[in-house]
């Protein structure tokens with residue numbers, strides 16, 4: 001029911017957005033829809049918790065954090081430049097890339113916060129990606145929070161939840177040949193290297209890993 005209401009609202013917004021309107025009016029409408037979606041998502045998607053970390057679905061409120069994270073040197077070097085240069089760009093990225101997948105599948109990109117002081121330190125997510133049949137896990141941290149075990153702690157929790165509660169049969173991971181930290185983390189999480197691949201519109205050859213849900217393996 002809720003998603004029907006949201007779809008109707010979304011269509012109304014798209015139709016109205018075609019009319020000549022000021023940018024501010026459009027922004028107010030976007031925020032209204034995002035808040036409705038957020039409420040819907042919050043009812044549907046769990047927050048996750050580990051010994052040191054809180055994982056929350058990424059919302060439009062995190063645009064300033066996404067702007068900072070996605071412009072971190074190692075993010076640009078190893079993942080790529082997503083061309084997010086302003087809060088507006090970051091909001092659009094969250095609206096277009098993260099929220100639709102959360103609505104469709106019930107999982108996506110999670111903000112990672114330290115339990116101790118609620119400091120926002122990074123993100124971990126399971127993504128539907130063009131060119132990959134199996135949804136992949138991805139992570140990134142602000143520079144000062146790399147190498148402290150947060151990658152393993154957050155990704156392990158998300159993978160366990162994906163297998164035990166979200167019903168995923170397999171999870172993949174991709175990384176570049178140069179990204180040794182990421183390769184180590186992926187292997188520590190139990191994924192197995194299978195092959196090199198290229199994604200659409202990307203010339204780089206990437207390393208491809210997979211892990212199968214143990215419950216799925218036992219059924220075979």
Ligand SMILES: CC(C)(COP(=O)(O)OP(=O)(O)OC[C@H]1O[C@@H](n2cnc3c(N)ncnc32)[C@H](O)[C@@H]1OP(=O)(O)O)[C@@H](O)C(=O)NCCC(=O)NCCS
Pocket residue numbers: 074075078079138139140141142145146147148149150151152153174175176179180181182184185188
């Ligand atoms: C890759 C990344 C997510 C790893 O997260 P992390 O929190 O630093 O990783 P962890 O501290 O949990 O470490 C997990 C394992 O990775 C290895 N590792 C971590 N950092 C490493 C480094 N700089 N060099 C070599 N190995 C490293 C260690 O073997 C570690 O296992 P150990 O603790 O048993 O020794 C993080 O470095 C990062 O944000 N990098 C920039 C963005 C990025 O490249 N994301 C991945 C895209 S595919």
